[in-house]
Amino acid sequence: xxxxxxxRNIQKMSNPTVAGLDPKLxxxxxxxxxxxxxxxxDTLEAAAxxxxxxxxxxxxxxxxxxxxxxxxxxYYEMYGWQGMHTLQQTIAYAKAKGMFVITDxxxxxxxxxxxxxxxxxxxxxxxxxxxLMPFDADALTVNGYLGSDGIAPLLQICKQxxxxxxxxxxxSNPSSGELxxxxxxxxxxxxxxxxxxxxxxxxxDVGEQGYxxxxxxxxxxxxxxxxxxxxxxxxxxxxxxxxGAQGAGARDIAxxxxxxxxxxxINSSRGIMCAYQKQGVDEREYASAARREALRMRDELNSxx
Amino acid sequence: xxxxxxxRNIQKMSNPTVAGLDPKLxxxxxxxxxxxxxxxxDTLEAAAxxxxxxxxxxxxxxxxxxxxxxxxxxYYEMYGWQGMHTLQQTIAYAKAKGMFVITDxxxxxxxxxxxxxxxxxxxxxxxxxxxLMPFDADALTVNGYLGSDGIAPLLQICKQxxxxxxxxxxxSNPSSGELxxxxxxxxxxxxxxxxxxxxxxxxxDVGEQGYxxxxxxxxxxxxxxxxxxxxxxxxxxxxxxxxGAQGAGARDIAxxxxxxxxxxxINSSRGIMCAYQKQGVDEREYASAARREALRMRDELNSxx
Numbered sequence: 001x002x003x004x005x006x007x008r009n010i011q012k013m014s015n016p017t018v019a020g021l022d023p024k025l026x027x028x029x030x031x032x033x034x035x036x037x038x039x040x041x042d043t044l045e046a047a048a049x050x051x052x053x054x055x056x057x058x059x060x061x062x063x064x065x066x067x068x069x070x071x072x073x074x075y076y077e078m079y080g081w082q083g084m085h086t087l088q089q090t091i092a093y094a095k096a097k098g099m100f101v102i103t104d105x106x107x108x109x110x111x112x113x114x115x116x117x118x119x120x121x122x123x124x125x126x127x128x129x130x131x132l133m134p135f136d137a138d139a140l141t142v143n144g145y146l147g148s149d150g151i152a153p154l155l156q157i158c159k160q161x162x163x164x165x166x167x168x169x170x171x172s173n174p175s176s177g178e179l180x181x182x183x184x185x186x187x188x189x190x191x192x193x194x195x196x197x198x199x200x201x202x203x204x205d206v207g208e209q210g211y212x213x214x215x216x217x218x219x220x221x222x223x224x225x226x227x228x229x230x231x232x233x234x235x236x237x238x239x240x241x242x243x244g245a246q247g248a249g250a251r252d253i254a255x256x257x258x259x260x261x262x263x264x265x266i267n268s269s270r271g272i273m274c275a276y277q278k279q280g281v282d283e284r285e286y287a288s289a290a291r292r293e294a295l296r297m298r299d300e301l302n303s304x305x
Numbered sequence: 306x307x308x309x310x311x312x313r314n315i316q317k318m319s320n321p322t323v324a325g326l327d328p329k330l331x332x333x334x335x336x337x338x339x340x341x342x343x344x345x346x347d348t349l350e351a352a353a354x355x356x357x358x359x360x361x362x363x364x365x366x367x368x369x370x371x372x373x374x375x376x377x378x379x380y381y382e383m384y385g386w387q388g389m390h391t392l393q394q395t396i397a398y399a400k401a402k403g404m405f406v407i408t409d410x411x412x413x414x415x416x417x418x419x420x421x422x423x424x425x426x427x428x429x430x431x432x433x434x435x436x437l438m439p440f441d442a443d444a445l446t447v448n449g450y451l452g453s454d455g456i457a458p459l460l461q462i463c464k465q466x467x468x469x470x471x472x473x474x475x476x477s478n479p480s481s482g483e484l485x486x487x488x489x490x491x492x493x494x495x496x497x498x499x500x501x502x503x504x505x506x507x508x509x510d511v512g513e514q515g516y517x518x519x520x521x522x523x524x525x526x527x528x529x530x531x532x533x534x535x536x537x538x539x540x541x542x543x544x545x546x547x548x549g550a551q552g553a554g555a556r557d558i559a560x561x562x563x564x565x566x567x568x569x570x571i572n573s574s575r576g577i578m579c580a581y582q583k584q585g586v587d588e589r590e591y592a593s594a595a596r597r598e599a600l601r602m603r604d605e606l607n608s609x610x
Contacts (some may be wrong), residue, residue, distance in 0.1 A: 147480030175452030
């Protein structure tokens with residue numbers, strides 16, 4: 001079961017952090033960009049090369065202390081198919097270093113089409129009889145608005161190929177409550193309802209650590225709901241965004257963990273990627289600044305779990 | 306306003322059809338695939354080339370009788386970044402022939418990340434001061450589960466760059482009701498609630514035809530809800546999947562149109578792409594078979610609007 005692997009990584013490093021890889025050009029040190037522009041001109045190829053160099057530097061600095069990375073698809077699509085090439089190379093590079101890779105794509109569609117997304121991000125395709133793996137992450141974030149038949153193809157691939165999914169339950173953004181907090185006629189909120197579906201969808205595939213292959217995205221910016229959902233969803237592993245740049249602190253995170261201090265992985269993207277700016281060090285030190293911030297975050301998280 | 310352009314295309318051709326471009330290798334005639342495998346081997350590059358050749362043949366056969374195409378992202382991502390290259394080339398090719406292009410990506414994320422998706426699919430990015438357009442469709446499908454701040458960056462780009470979005474309201478799949486049909490405590494369904502948000506999100510940007518830049522996805526497989534939503538959402542243009550392979554017929558579509566026979570574009574993917582199989586003609590005739598099916602569908606739709 002994929003999240004058993006993630007949990008073993010977390011235990012080994014005593015660190016429940018996932019480093020978000022959201023490499024906008026604005027965040028990337030000038031020396032990396034200039035090298036890419038010199039080689040490829042002012043093109044999407046240059047942007048894609050800069051993203052890849054930046055990511056590799058971060059992964060090299062983090063892989064022995066951070067158990068997982070989460071590339072956010074939007075920041076790769078933003079640089080076209082060339083950026084998507086960097087996504088594929090980033091996933092392969094991080095996996096080769098032993099990191100657990102969560103592609104943050106929030107994909108969703110009807111059953112037949114979801115099969116294609118599942119094949120793209122977690123599975124394989126046949127080309128003239130040859131099996132090829134297009135992106136091959138360990139887990140994918142998905143949106144459950146379409147209901148069970150949009151999730152079913154993912155469950156199949158999770159079982160067959162030792163993969164996981166994280167379904168959006170309660171997101172970290174300011175307006176997440178507009179729909180997610182609304183009460184249904186059974187006095188349950190929309191987020192609670194989707195959360196209960198996660199427990200059900202995962203019930204066939206529970207690993208040795210007690211968590212199923214169906215996780216949930218629950219924002220740290222809503223600590224009450226995070227605590228509520230941790231209690232109500234005992235087999236659902238959490239991916240928790242919102243720490244750091246979005247405003248949540250370690251105290252807000254505490255409710256994400258179960259009584260063993262497990263059950264959740266906490267994301268930091270800009271906090272780690274852009275640590276060199278916050279620390280005021282030379283941009284060439286961006287990787288060691290990221291490592292310092294990751295160690296600080298690890299110790300802070302461990303103080304509350 | 307982008308949907309004014311779409312409506313003019315529909316009026317000019319007397320055809321409210323959008324042709325879905327969901328090019329799985331399984332759907333593509335052997336002669337196209339063999340040519341690509343001979344050139345590129347059993348690789349994702351070969352798959353991507355086959356997809357592109359297939360799409361170009363369809364577009365050449367359809368552009369003067371069908372006003373719009375809808376490439377489904379999943380079927381391009383399924384063939385990796387190489388497939389995403391084909392998505393970009395397909396969009397450019399269809400636009401050069403005058404077609405309105407709707408990228409079906411169902412993207413969704415928090416505000417800052419949605420800016421990146423908006424830039425990717427509808428906008429532009431800066432690379433060393435140069436403006437580049439990664440995919441540059443006319444419209445994008447999106448998922449509103451995260452609420453207003455995940456939609457706001459799209460609205461800005463719609464205004465600035467003459468683009469549109471279609472928000473998932475009531476989807477065509479069998480399990481869409483699991484969440485979407487649930488009643489909230491004000492006796493409104495979830496789909497009705499998201500539909501009302503579409504009217505509000507679009508209220509600042511209504512075109513000369515009376516429709517805003519914020520459209521809705523409403524499935525033909527639920528004709529009652531389609532009729533209900535057409536009445537409740539007078540400024541929201543509909544993208545209607547579910548006709549043909551998913552089981553809805555022309556009669557199910559009738560409620561999608563306003564009193565002028567406008568207000569909706571009806572999708573057919575497999576029905577048009579795979580017409581050569583259904584018509585039992587030689588696979589080399591796939592493009593002319595697609596054209597015959599598109600003309601038949603046009604006449605059928607016009608009989609009910």
